[in-house]
Each structure stands twice: as C-alpha cells, then as structure tokens.
Amino acid sequence: MxxxxxxxxxxxxxxxxxxxxxxxxxxxxxxxxxxxxxxxxxxxxxxxxxxxxxxxxxxxxxxxxxxxxxxxxxxxxxxxxxxxxxxxxxxxxxxxxxxxxxxxxxxxxxxxxxxxxxxxxxxxxxxxxxxxxxxxxxxxxxxxxxxxxxxxxxxxxxxxxxxxxxxxxxxxLSQENVNLKRAIFSADGVVGSEAGLKKVMEKVAAIAPLNTSVLMQGETGCGKEVIANAIHAKSNRTGKPFIKVNCGAIPESLIDSELFGYEKGAFTGAETRKAGYFEQANGGTIFLDEIGELPLSAQVRLLRVLQNSSITRVGGYESIELNIRVIAATHRNLQAMVHEKTFREDLWYRLAVFPIEIPALRQRRCDIPLLVQHFIENLAAKFNLEKLPRVTPEQLNVLNHYSWPGNVRELINVLERAIIQQPHGPLNFDLLQMGTEDQVVNQVGQTIIIDPSHASDKLVPLDTMISKYIGHAMRITGGKLYGPGGAAELLDINPNTLKSKMKKLGLC
Structure with missing residues (x-):
C-alpha cells in the first residue's frame, strides 16, 4: 500500500x-x-x-x-x-x-x-x-x-x-544557481564561447596550457580581460596569482615603481620595501592591459624584463628571477605604431608570439541575447530585484540592430540605465535608435561612426581632406597599399586609382 x-x-x-x-x-x-x-x-x-x-x-x-x-x-x-x-x-x-x-x-x-x-x-x-x-x-x-x-x-x-x-x-541554492548559469553559458564563464567567440575560445584552448606570451587585440570594451581570465583559468598556473595592470592608468613618473617595486629609501616617501606588479605575479600571470599606452622609455625596460625574466626594484641592486606569463592587450594598432616609431618593434615581436583578435560586439550579434540575459540577472541581483525585468522581442531587436561602438561595456551600461528607469520592466531601448544618421557600414560589415558635429563651421578644400584621410589609412595599414588589409581595400577603391590620387595629391 x-x-x-x-x-x-x-x-x-x-x-x-x-x-x-x-x-x-x-x-x-x-x-x-x-x-x-x-x-x-x-x-x-x-x-x-x-x-x-x-x-x-x-x-x-x-x-x-x-x-x-x-x-x-x-x-x-x-x-x-x-x-x-x-x-x-x-x-x-x-x-x-x-x-x-x-x-x-x-x-x-x-x-x-x-x-x-x-x-x-x-x-x-x-x-x-x-x-x-x-x-x-x-x-x-x-x-x-x-x-x-x-x-x-x-x-x-x-x-x-x-x-x-x-x-x-x-x-x-544560490551556489547551485551560479553553477547552473556557468553550465548554460560555458565552463569558462565566457558568454558566447559556443557562438560568436567560438574561434577565440579554440585559440584559448590551444595556447592556455603553454607559457607563451599572448597579445590580444580588439576594440575598447569588447571583453579582452574576460578572455585573459579564461587563458589563466585553463593554464597550469590557475590558482596562482593573476595580476591585472592598466598601463594607461599609471602616471609615467610612477611606472617603474609600480611595475617593478622599490626598496626602502629609494625616494622620498619610500618608507618600506614594496613589491611591484611583476613580483606580485611571480609564479602566475600578469595581464598588461592597454600596453600601447606605455611610453617608449617604459617599453625599453619592459623588453628587458621579458628577455631576462628578471627585475630589479627601484633603488635596489638584487636581481629577482621571475617565472611569469605575460598576457598583453590593446585596442590600438601596434603595427601602425611600430611604423610610426611610437612602439618598439622588438617589443612587438616579443609580445605578439600568439596574437588573438577579439571581435567587436557588432561582429557577433548572435551573442547579444545571451549577454542580455546574463547581465540582466547580474543587475537584478545588484539592485535586489525579486523578479527579472522582461525584454520584449521588439526591444531585443533594437539591441540586435544597434552598432555598439562601446561594445559589451556599453551594453552593460545601457541595460543598467534601462533597469534603473523601469526596474519592473518591460525594458525600453528606443533611445538607441536615435542619432544613428552618422553611422556607415563598410564593406566587411563593420559600423563606422562619422560625426560631423565635432567639426567646426570653417571648411577646407575637399582635396585637403582626401589627402589627410588617405594619409591616415596608410598609417593604419603600416604603409601597405595593395592586397588584403591594404589601404585600397579598406577605402574600397581600386589600388591603381588610389595610387593615381596619391600622386595627384603629392603623397608619393
């Protein structure tokens, strides 16, 4: 019974x-x-x-x-x-x-x-x-x-x-819910690892077990730090220190002391010995974000550290051996900077052993619904909401068709602003549809923002503007005119026509 x-x-x-x-x-x-x-x-x-x-x-x-x-x-x-x-x-x-x-x-x-x-x-x-x-x-x-x-x-x-x-x-049950989300999105916590970031994650899986330096390139806000986290988590250094450094946020006068540390009495105010970021990361990984912002003087010292695997604290004489992996990231075109002599060529070769290009959000729109769900859950917890605010299919379509110049970081800000305005939903993103008149989609599907509002009311001859724009294209491509990635391809013009224009404008 x-x-x-x-x-x-x-x-x-x-x-x-x-x-x-x-x-x-x-x-x-x-x-x-x-x-x-x-x-x-x-x-x-x-x-x-x-x-x-x-x-x-x-x-x-x-x-x-x-x-x-x-x-x-x-x-x-x-x-x-x-x-x-x-x-x-x-x-x-x-x-x-x-x-x-x-x-x-x-x-x-x-x-x-x-x-x-x-x-x-x-x-x-x-x-x-x-x-x-x-x-x-x-x-x-x-x-x-x-x-x-x-x-x-x-x-x-x-x-x-x-x-x-x-x-x-x-x-x-809260930890079980976190684990469930990770299982839905990916084992690495990288949203889109099976969709728009699949090729990136394949490279991550290949390079993570090795100790090779990695250079990640991509627009600001596209998730370079997230990928750096994934590389460290999949490596044999997981569990060891993972130190993140924003190179663009360190004043030039403090770069040496922040990166390499200093001895007591090395300068006024140095009352105790301090370990720098490299020493703190010893045995693990150091993530040098915005590496392109480092001045040339700091690039020389960084190159020496990478070559010798050792540092000397400011004001010290003792050489400290390092067992460290370097992951660098930048939104700038380092090859063009090398051509312009603003980034050292030898440092470029040292860092770019295994480059990974992180696609912009507009290049992986299939990830937008996943990202929206992920960040809404995070923001709902942050604001202590008892119920997830809803996103209608029409509003999700607005997000899917927006150009996202600020990438994932902008998406987070847009979602947070919408939840603040309408915490119980449905969320509204109609403001994103305004101000898109100055957007142009190029031949490879990238959305470029052209904003004449930043120009003054004083105009110059059209040939002058064309000359400057062609010169800019040549700097971006490192002087390359023909072939894939060359200036002619980027400007969507026949290479011979571009060559003739350059001669006419006195650019060659």
Missing part, C-alpha cells in the same frame, strides 16, 4: 510545472488517506529573517502566494538547529512556538499539523505543512506515508524558487 501511495502521490507532484497546480493535484489524492484540511509550503529566508509562504491548497482553491512572516532571532536559532527531525507531528500547535506564531498568518483556525522538512545540501530550506482544523488528528502512520516525499518536494520547490528569481535568498 505504501509503495502504491508513494507512486501515485509522486505522479501528482510532478503533474504540472505550476507549483500551485501540482500541490492541488497532490492534495486531492493525499486527503483520501490523511485527515487533512489543506497543505501549505513555505521557505525559511535567513538573509531576511522571515518565513515566506509559496503555495497553499485546500478544498476550495489552490494558489501561489508571496507572504512573508518576520520571526524573532530566538525562532531563527530553532530553525537552524541541525538535529531537528525531518518530520514532526504537532497535534496542538500551541506546543510549538514557531508554528504557533507563523502558521495562523495563513490559516487562522489551524489546530494540528505534520511538518515535513525540505533540505538542500544539508541546509534547512523550508517545510510542507499538512494541517487540520481539529486538535489531535495525526498518527505516526500518517507521517510514515508522507515522509518519502521530502526529496520530491525539495526539488520542485527549488525549481519554483528559480522561476521566481528567489534562489539568491537561500544560501544553499
């Missing part, structure tokens, strides 16, 4: 994705075997110091509810006791302080109850209450019948909490 009861009751619990409908079906079956007037389901939220009712079913109706009951610290201590039984019969709720306080908020005339604890990873999640409006209704055989259902109740409650976006309010 018990096996048949367990089977039929479990079928009822799994009959619907709606918690209240599943609970109603379960109640209709169970009440044939137990003297109950209804069933309620609640969770304990230690972060909020309350009990939250999720669902209730009785003879008249079944409903999903969102009712919180604040409890005292003494009651919380009781709930957190690990030796509390999985199932308890309370034939007079006056005999249990917590139940007597909490249950009447939902069922005012409740008199007796069987409480079935739900557990997740040895943490108290909440209870299922089988109640009667009469005293002394329950016997041990009733408890024996429903105790095997605790795991099923725990599972369907966890799914319901995820749907309501309340998992973060429960310590045991």
């Amino acid at each position: 018990k096996k048949q009861f367990y089977y039929q009751a479990t079928q009822c619990l799994c009959s619907s994705l709606s918690l209240e409908n599943a609970l109603q079906n379960y109640y209709e079956y169970v009440k044939q075997h137990l003297p109950i007037d209804g069933i309620f389901l609640n969770i304990y939220r230690p972060e909020h110091g309350d009990i939250q009712f999720l669902a209730h079913a009785n003879d008249s109706h079944a409903s999903a509810i969102d009712k919180q009951v604040k409890i005292s610290p003494e009651m919380e201590e009781v709930l957190q006791q690990n030796d509390r039984p999985i199932i308890r019969i309370i034939n007079d709720i006056h005999l249990d302080k917590v139940t007597h306080f909490v249950a009447p908020h939902l069922v005012p005339d409740i008199q007796s109850v069987i409480l079935l604890r739900m557990m997740s990873s040895n943490t108290h999640l909440g209870v299922v209450g089988f109640y009667s409006k009469k005293i002394g209704q329950f016997k041990p055989l009733h408890a024996d019948l429903i105790e095997p259902h605790k795991d099923t109740f725990s599972l369907i409650t966890a799914f319901n909490l995820r749907g309501r976006n309340l998992l973060r309010a429960n310590r045991a």
Whole structure:
C-alpha cells in the first residue's frame, strides 16, 4: 500500500510545472488517506529573517502566494538547529512556538499539523505543512506515508524558487544557481564561447596550457580581460596569482615603481620595501592591459624584463628571477605604431608570439541575447530585484540592430540605465535608435561612426581632406597599399586609382 501511495502521490507532484497546480493535484489524492484540511509550503529566508509562504491548497482553491512572516532571532536559532527531525507531528500547535506564531498568518483556525522538512545540501530550506482544523488528528502512520516525499518536494520547490528569481535568498541554492548559469553559458564563464567567440575560445584552448606570451587585440570594451581570465583559468598556473595592470592608468613618473617595486629609501616617501606588479605575479600571470599606452622609455625596460625574466626594484641592486606569463592587450594598432616609431618593434615581436583578435560586439550579434540575459540577472541581483525585468522581442531587436561602438561595456551600461528607469520592466531601448544618421557600414560589415558635429563651421578644400584621410589609412595599414588589409581595400577603391590620387595629391 505504501509503495502504491508513494507512486501515485509522486505522479501528482510532478503533474504540472505550476507549483500551485501540482500541490492541488497532490492534495486531492493525499486527503483520501490523511485527515487533512489543506497543505501549505513555505521557505525559511535567513538573509531576511522571515518565513515566506509559496503555495497553499485546500478544498476550495489552490494558489501561489508571496507572504512573508518576520520571526524573532530566538525562532531563527530553532530553525537552524541541525538535529531537528525531518518530520514532526504537532497535534496542538500551541506546543510549538514557531508554528504557533507563523502558521495562523495563513490559516487562522489551524489546530494540528505534520511538518515535513525540505533540505538542500544539508541546509534547512523550508517545510510542507499538512494541517487540520481539529486538535489531535495525526498518527505516526500518517507521517510514515508522507515522509518519502521530502526529496520530491525539495526539488520542485527549488525549481519554483528559480522561476521566481528567489534562489539568491537561500544560501544553499544560490551556489547551485551560479553553477547552473556557468553550465548554460560555458565552463569558462565566457558568454558566447559556443557562438560568436567560438574561434577565440579554440585559440584559448590551444595556447592556455603553454607559457607563451599572448597579445590580444580588439576594440575598447569588447571583453579582452574576460578572455585573459579564461587563458589563466585553463593554464597550469590557475590558482596562482593573476595580476591585472592598466598601463594607461599609471602616471609615467610612477611606472617603474609600480611595475617593478622599490626598496626602502629609494625616494622620498619610500618608507618600506614594496613589491611591484611583476613580483606580485611571480609564479602566475600578469595581464598588461592597454600596453600601447606605455611610453617608449617604459617599453625599453619592459623588453628587458621579458628577455631576462628578471627585475630589479627601484633603488635596489638584487636581481629577482621571475617565472611569469605575460598576457598583453590593446585596442590600438601596434603595427601602425611600430611604423610610426611610437612602439618598439622588438617589443612587438616579443609580445605578439600568439596574437588573438577579439571581435567587436557588432561582429557577433548572435551573442547579444545571451549577454542580455546574463547581465540582466547580474543587475537584478545588484539592485535586489525579486523578479527579472522582461525584454520584449521588439526591444531585443533594437539591441540586435544597434552598432555598439562601446561594445559589451556599453551594453552593460545601457541595460543598467534601462533597469534603473523601469526596474519592473518591460525594458525600453528606443533611445538607441536615435542619432544613428552618422553611422556607415563598410564593406566587411563593420559600423563606422562619422560625426560631423565635432567639426567646426570653417571648411577646407575637399582635396585637403582626401589627402589627410588617405594619409591616415596608410598609417593604419603600416604603409601597405595593395592586397588584403591594404589601404585600397579598406577605402574600397581600386589600388591603381588610389595610387593615381596619391600622386595627384603629392603623397608619393
């Protein structure tokens, strides 16, 4: 009889994705075997110091509810006791302080109850209450019948909490939710690793186990740091230091002391010895972001460190050996900078052993829906929203067709601004459709922003502007005129025609 009861009751619990409908079906079956007037389901939220009712079913109706009951610290201590039984019969709720306080908020005339604890990873999640409006209704055989259902109740409650976006309010399930997100997006936490960034991640997988230097190139905000994290996480240096340095944020006068450290007394204010970024990263990885911003004098010293695998602190004489991997990143065209003599050629060759080009967001639009979902979940947690704000298909289409000059960083800002303006949704991005008149899509599908508002009202001859633009194209391509990546290709003009124009304008 018990096996048949367990089977039929479990079928009822799994009959619907709606918690209240599943609970109603379960109640209709169970009440044939137990003297109950209804069933309620609640969770304990230690972060909020309350009990939250999720669902209730009785003879008249079944409903999903969102009712919180604040409890005292003494009651919380009781709930957190690990030796509390999985199932308890309370034939007079006056005999249990917590139940007597909490249950009447939902069922005012409740008199007796069987409480079935739900557990997740040895943490108290909440209870299922089988109640009667009469005293002394329950016997041990009733408890024996429903105790095997605790795991099923725990599972369907966890799914319901995820749907309501309340998992973060429960310590045991919050980590499971994080792990689930990682499994959905990728094992590396890189959103788009199986879509727009697939080729990039294939390169990451190839280079990560080695100790070779890596140079990442891509526009500002496209996610170079995220890829650097992935390389370090997949390498044999994972667990070792991973030091991030923004080279463009260090004043030129402080570059040596920040990168290489200094000895006590090396200069005024050096009251103690300090390890620089390279020394802090020893044994692990150093990520040099915006490497193109380093002045030439600092590039010379950096090259020496890469060649010798050692540093000397400012004001010191002792050479410190390094076991370190260097990952560099830039949004600038280093090859053009080499041609212009603003970046050392030998340092370029040292860094660019394995270059990785990170595509701009507009070049991987298939990742936009995934990124939107990922960042909305993060921002909802940041703003403590109980429900994820919705994005309509029409508004998602607006995001898909925007040019994203600021890439993923701009997407995050746009989403955050929309959530601040409309925290309960639906989110609106219509402002992105304004001001796009000055956008041009080139022959390889890249969106270029041309903004005449930055020009003055004083004009110059058209040939002068053409001359300057061709000169700019030649600098970008490192002087290359013909072939793939050459100035003629970028300007979408026949190479011979471009050569003739350059002669006419005195550029060659």
